[in-house]
Amino acid sequence: MILYWLCAFLCPAFFALGNLIDNHVLHARLRDPVSYDILTIWPLIPIAALIFLVMPVSFGFDAVVVGGAVGLASAFLSIVYCIAMMREQGTNVISIVYTNPLFVAIFASVFLGESLTLANYIGIILLVGSATLVLYRRVSMRNLTLGVVLAYAVAAATTRVVTKSALGGVDVGSYLFWFIVGQCLGSVVLVALRRKDFSGSWHKLDSRLVLLILATTFLSFSGLVFLYSAFSLGSVTLASGAAAIQPSVLLVYSTVASRFHPEAFPPETIEGRWVNLRKVGAVILIIVGALALIGT
Numbered sequence: 451m452i453l454y455w456l457c458a459f460l461c462p463a464f465f466a467l468g469n470l471i472d473n474h475v476l477h478a479r480l481r482d483p484v485s486y487d488i489l490t491i492w493p494l495i496p497i498a499a500l501i502f503l504v505m506p507v508s509f510g511f512d513a514v515v516v517g518g519a520v521g522l523a524s525a526f527l528s529i530v531y532c533i534a535m536m537r538e539q540g541t542n543v544i545s546i547v548y549t550n551p552l553f554v555a556i557f558a559s560v561f562l563g564e565s566l567t568l569a570n571y572i573g574i575i576l577l578v579g580s581a582t583l584v585l586y587r588r589v590s591m592r593n594l595t596l597g598v599v600l601a602y603a604v605a606a607a608t609t610r611v612v613t614k615s616a617l618g619g620v621d622v623g624s625y626l627f628w629f630i631v632g633q634c635l636g637s638v639v640l641v642a643l644r645r646k647d648f649s650g651s652w653h654k655l656d657s658r659l660v661l662l663i664l665a666t667t668f669l670s671f672s673g674l675v676f677l678y679s680a681f682s683l684g685s686v687t688l689a690s691g692a693a694a695i696q697p698s699v700l701l702v703y704s705t706v707a708s709r710f711h712p713e714a715f716p717p718e719t720i721e722g723r724w725v726n727l728r729k730v731g732a733v734i735l736i737i738v739g740a741l742a743l744i745g746t
Contacts, residue, residue, distance in 0.1 A: 455744055457680035458689040462696035464673035466544070469696075470703045471666040473540035474714060476532060479659055483532030484644050485651035486663075491525060491637040493667040498630040501623050508624035516616040517625045520609050521632025525640065527609075530602045541704060545697040546599045549578055551690040553607035558687045561611060566687060573742030574691035580698055580735035607690070613678065614686035622678050629674075688743055695736055 472486075480486050501507065508514075534543045551574050558564040617625060641648050680689035707715035 451684070454680055454683040454689070455692065457676040457683065458692035459695070459740075461673040461676035461680070462693050462699050464669045464676065465693075466696050466700040466703055468666040468669035468673065469535075469540055469544055469700050470707060470715070471662055471669070472532070473535050473543075475659070475662055475666075476536040478714065479662070480651060480654060481536055482647060482651045483536050484529055484640055485648045487525065487528045487532050488637045488640050488648060489651070489655075489663050490528075490667045490670070491633045493664050494630045494671060495634060497671060498627050498634075501627045501630075505621075505623045507627050508620050510620055510624075512616040512618075512620040513624040513628045516612060517620070517628030518632035518635070520613055520616075521629035521634075522636045523605075523609060523632075524629070525633045525636025527602060527605055529640075530598055534599045534602075541697055541701050543599055544700050547603050547606065548694045548697050549600065550603040550607040550610070551578055551687070551694045553604050554610050554690040555687045557607055557611040558614070558685075562615060562686070564685055564687050566685065569742045570688060570691070573739040574687070574694065576735045576739030576742065577691055577694040580695070580732040580739065610681070610686055610690055614681045617678065617682040622675070622682050625678065626675065691743055692740070695740075698732060698736060 476483060476486060531543070531547070555564075555566075555571065555574060613625070677689065677693065680692075704715060705717070708717040
């Protein structure tokens with residue numbers, strides 16, 4: 451179980467740093483969410499080639515069909531994430547995305563028969579609530595962006611449960627290989643649909659932007675390796691619950707980055723009253739929630 455929890459709690463550290471880069475690029479460097487989505491997929495091609503060369507890749511149904519389908523869906527779903535990151539403060543987007551452990555808990559119970567203790571469910575709620583406590587703001591009903599992000603969270607929860615089901619019959623490496631194949635197929639479709647816009651974005655690339663794209667792709671893939679490894683070792687609900695600390699981790703990264711490079715990473719705006727008290731409360735919720743997850 452030590453390896454399981456290590457993977458579950460490490461993945462948010464990688465994902466959150468990728469979120470920070472995504473938010474910066476889409477706000478200040480490349481305001482084209484579809485092209486950015488495509489460009490962050492293509493660096494995965496050599497990774498897929500390396501997986502194919504160094505390990506036996508399964509050609510079973512769970513790997514080819516399920517892994518490929520989830521990768522294909524991810525290529526299109528990521529557009530929603532990129533649009534939201536371009537329009538909104540990064541921590542606001544991620545705090546809504548990481549309500550998905552609640553949906554994972556429901557779907558995993560219904561479709562996978564996962565049954566957890568009351569303490570486990572309380573831990574998940576506390577971890578999800580930790581980000582909401584700090585980052586909550588009043589959102590106009592007309593703000594469709596964050597509403598669509600909530601739908602994205604439901605879709606992400608669905609892909610996690612499907613992935614957990616598939617990983618019962620296939621190794622993580624094979625699943626990731628076909629996942630990348632599916633993503634690449636999706637990127638080809640997107641290029642065909644947005645050829646003119648993508649061509650314009652392609653010509654805006656410079657060395658710094660390429661490095662940022664490579665960095666966020668590496669970070670996201672590393673986070674995915676840890677997350678899927680956790681899924682293969684144990685409960686998808688608990689692993690998703692542990693990953694719910696990601697918005698709080700992103701807030702820490704954003705705060706540090708804004709201290710050193712405020713022009714590139716503007717300070718996150720935390721609205722409402724008693725901000726410092728809410729921050730302390732969020733830390734307490736994370737600690738208690740993590741203990742509730744691990745201790746039972």
